[in-house]
Amino acid sequence: MRQPPEPAGSTTLPPLSPDTVLWRRIPAFHIGFDKNRGCRVVSSAAFDDDPDGQPMSVIVARPGREPREVLRGHEGFGVVAFSVQVAEAADQVVVRSPTADEPDHAHVIGPKTPSRRKRLRDGARWVVRPPEWADVQLP
Amino acid sequence: MAEPVSTGSEDTGTVVKLSRADRPTTPAWLRPTVRDLKALLALPKGWNSYQAAAIDPGAILAGLDLLAETMPPNAPAPSVLPMSRGGVQLEWHERGVDLEVSIDPDGHIMAAYEDEQGAEWEDDLTEHHARLAEVLSDLASRA
Numbered sequence: 001m002r003q004p005p006e007p008a009g010s011t012t013l014p015p016l017s018p019d020t021v022l023w024r025r026i027p028a029f030h031i032g033f034d035k036n037r038g039c040r041v042v043s044s045a046a047f048d049d050d051p052d053g054q055p056m057s058v059i060v061a062r063p064g065r066e067p068r069e070v071l072r073g074h075e076g077f078g079v080v081a082f083s084v085q086v087a088e089a090a091d092q093v094v095v096r097s098p099t100a101d102e103p104d105h106a107h108v109i110g111p112k113t114p115s116r117r118k119r120l121r122d123g124a125r126w127v128v129r130p131p132e133w134a135d136v137q138l139p
Numbered sequence: 140m141a142e143p144v145s146t147g148s149e150d151t152g153t154v155v156k157l158s159r160a161d162r163p164t165t166p167a168w169l170r171p172t173v174r175d176l177k178a179l180l181a182l183p184k185g186w187n188s189y190q191a192a193a194i195d196p197g198a199i200l201a202g203l204d205l206l207a208e209t210m211p212p213n214a215p216a217p218s219v220l221p222m223s224r225g226g227v228q229l230e231w232h233e234r235g236v237d238l239e240v241s242i243d244p245d246g247h248i249m250a251a252y253e254d255e256q257g258a259e260w261e262d263d264l265t266e267h268h269a270r271l272a273e274v275l276s277d278l279a280s281r282a
Contacts, residue, residue: 025188032218035233036255044239045220045228051192056223074188114239114251115261 007008013096018085021061022094022106023127026078031136040136042080042124047118055107060096062104067127079128080138086123090116168206168216175219176202182221192225195244202227202242205264209272214279234281238274241265 004123030046033039049056059070067079083095099105110116122139129136166279179194186193188212206217206229217229217240225244235255248264252274264271 006275027187029182029221030231032220032232036235036237037232041232043218043220043228043230045222045241046187048223050190051224052190054190057189077188113261114241114249117249118239 013098016060016084016094016096016106018083018088020084020094021081022058022084022087022108023067023079023081024056024058024063024124026076026080028076031133034137036085037137037139040133042121042136042138044114044121047117047120047124048112055060055109057104058094058108060104061098061105065104067075071128076130078126078130078133078136080124081127082120082124086120089123090119092120121138164212166210166212166214168210168214171216172206172219174204176227179221179227180220186221187223189223191221191223192244193226194221194269195225197246198222198226198242198244201248202229205229205240205242205248205268205271209268209275211276211279212280215282226254231278234278236274236278236281238278240271 026042030043031040032043033042047056061067061081065083068102070079071077078110087094087108087110090110092108095107095109097105097107108120124138126138176199179199180196182191182194184193185191202219215227215231215233217231220228220230222243224239226242229240229242237253238250240248240250246265248268249261249273250264251261253259262270
């Protein structure tokens with residue numbers, strides 16, 4: 001069946017495959033201490049939506065792009081990575097949402113209950129960990 | 140014998156004398172928790188490098204109300220973390236328990252619990268706090 005033509009001026013953004021890597025900045029405010037494990041950890045609070053109904057922001061890791069680039073102007077932060085598959089396993093949908101400042105910006109859409117935020121955190125790994133955070137674990 | 144402490148009201152002229160031994164003991168968790176919650180009020184908008192809201196004083200008060208209602212005096216103090224929507228998250232990761240309680244600016248309260256025995260649950264505690272009181276009492280008794 002023939003598809004209707006796209007409206008003039010529209011752009012089709014390539015879909016994100018399950019293994020697409022997403023980056024998210026982590027502030028020091030979201031590091032706590034886990035006495036069960038005897039180390040500092042990243043809190044699940046770091047994986048929540050923005051106010052006013054805006055979903056959680058991430059940056060799609062484009063091949064060849066250095067993760068440190070997303071820390072420009074955000075010194076003192078770390079960067080973690082998780083895949084679209086991890087987000088989907090936490091009942092989230094990832095949608096590209098380019099901005100003027102960040103063409104690789106995307107939204108992670110879905111309810112962020114505590115257990116879903118924990119699943120996002122538990123599926124993440126460090127890609128930029130400031131030296132003073134050497135002991136900070138992602139469960 | 141402890142020295143009596145005078146307190147009273149200029150309006151009524153009433154004076155009540157208490158010895159220091161009579162005064163209720165402040166729970167050990169209260170001061171550090173109030174200090175940490177108060178510190179969150181200094182966070183500016185955008186503190187997480189995205190669009191985070193400043194922390195809502197109402198969420199802080201709701202958190203204190205919740206703790207006052209559910210925390211035994213000997214329970215360990217929670218870690219206090221800011222939420223990007225302006226709420227607060229209270230966390231306990233000790234004595235074999237992982238407990239996280241998030242309080243939104245609109246007063247919505249959610250909790251997630253896990254322990255070393257394999258118990259695990261997530262619950263909306265906005266209206267009923269008994270389940271939280273139960274696990275905090277258990278946590279205190281694990282000392």
